[in-house]
Amino acid sequence: MDEQAGSPDMATGSDRIAGDNIAAYASSAHSPTSESMLNGGSRNRKRSEVFATHESPFFFPGHQLYNVMSMDRSTNYTLKLAAKIDRGFFLASNDWTCYRRNYFQLSTCFYIPELDTAQQPDTPCLLEYNGELVQVNRFLVCIGAQIQHGDKAIELVQHTPKRDKGPQITPKRMPVRAGGDLSPGPTGLQPYVVTYERVQFKTATANNGKRRAAQQYYQVHVDLFAETDTGAQILVANIFSAPLVVRGRSPGHYADNEEEDATAAAVGAGTSSGPGTSSSTPYPSDERYPPASSSYRNDSISSSNGGDYSYYPNYGYNSSSYPYQSLGSASHMAAQDYREDYHYNNSNNNNGRHDSESYPGSPLSPTGPHPHAYMTPQVQHGFSPAASGAASPDMNSPSGFPENGGHYQQYGSPTYPQYPQQHPQDQHHHYSQDGQQQQQLNGQYDSYNGGQQYDQDTQDHASQLAALRIHSPTSPSSPFIGSPTGTTPRRQSFSSALSSKKAGSGSAGDRSSIGSTRKTRSISMSGITKRAPSKTRTSRTVPATPTKEHYPNGGGALGSIGGVLGGIGGLGGIGGGIKGLGISSDRILENPMEELQS
DNA sequence: TTCGACACATATTC
């Protein structure tokens, strides 16, 4: 990929971003903060808002695979995908990193620049497919992951808040309409945005944390499908994220490693004050990387501010700014752009670096003097239709889940569900411009429509839905956006510098505290959330026998049990409502398509 | 070495 960096289209898009991005993200950021706004903004700004930041893995410019046009053929549509990862990722050694066990969230939408707001919706329209024009009745999006430069699909899973105790599914294709806008609106009113919540990688990248070994990278991709009259779903566009490192072990493990590695100073392990921390930049003192205050941001939203603020403007809990961030805030958006000179062969796509040891440029930004691999143009976000809604395939929100089968066929692979999930190795994604390859790909998609596998998948998903309903509250109020109730609280906590068993301050709740020792760890480095070094006790000793003070919820196991029961009995308290982007992901829509299309 | 499961800690919301 050697283009798009300066895509005028993309560049101009940034002007669609809200001006006060920091504020916008801080206040909405796809979190329950949006709820507060919907509630009238009565709540004070909480830490989750304060610490909202703007960096997260960017997406490379996308790729449209087929011509799409208006029904009268008078207008060719350019399908532009935009996506952003809202939480879970942080920069570590200049790699976008997350923990396998932690959640991340991805919002995506697409838009058609040729259509103004008034002209939306986009369907029906025509798709030029195999030399024929077929009618497209709707579009769907899905997310997936794969190994960078490889064919192997990486499973993504979504959990309910109950995590292990709840069901888990793979991200499903979600109906979506053109006109989405990922800009940080003040509420959850951004229409036509699909948000995948509580997503985790099923597996970690190989060799992460092993500096002498080749670091494996994953990439998240967002696919846009067009559903035709026949029910076939044809991949028409997609975008890939920056290379991602997925850590499989606890943060403490990496903290130790990084403390020993000067080059990882950017990681900063909380208690230390590595270069990255003291300077509020994730970059090591390496000339290759731009200063923190530069405009090297992958976040077009942030960029719209001129990029003249520090990287971690809102680190408020410690002067040694936390190098890990993401904190549930906005991130990077990218729009896909054009089909020419774009090669999606996984074997040679350069939607990421090829050199695992040297970043070609800022991981924060594809702009500036960086090699093409990290060039990401400014996003031209979608339109903002006056009204509509977005779907969100959160586990608590089967809203977008096609319960009734219909034309859906997304119950297989997490990345390309049309494939039997049990054969992920067969999921070769030849995102090539090569027509033959593409046809082959689409043929696979098409062939997967209907048939036994489809039925089976549908049934499987029906089962999943049934399970989900146990844990998924329905929104008692508005079936659409705007409901102040039932939002799923989002937290942006901080990892505290937890106790040291060695120091005899092991956590009482920690099993090992009873008979073993634990190394002191500095701030745990989750990319998603950080528990700030406790103001009252950065390291404390707790009794082996939990006290109410320590376990207000009754302690681990009991608390968990209580939590489950509460979750079942108090569904309304869990979710439903509005997310920062799009409509609630934490609610169930009885008929998502009707709502979406209404 | 990786990952699932269990459990604790704590932020956030109600």
Added chain:
DNA sequence: TGAATATGTGTCGA
């Protein structure tokens, strides 16, 4: 203010 909830993360065992 306490309970409930959500989620990061330490630890153990397979």
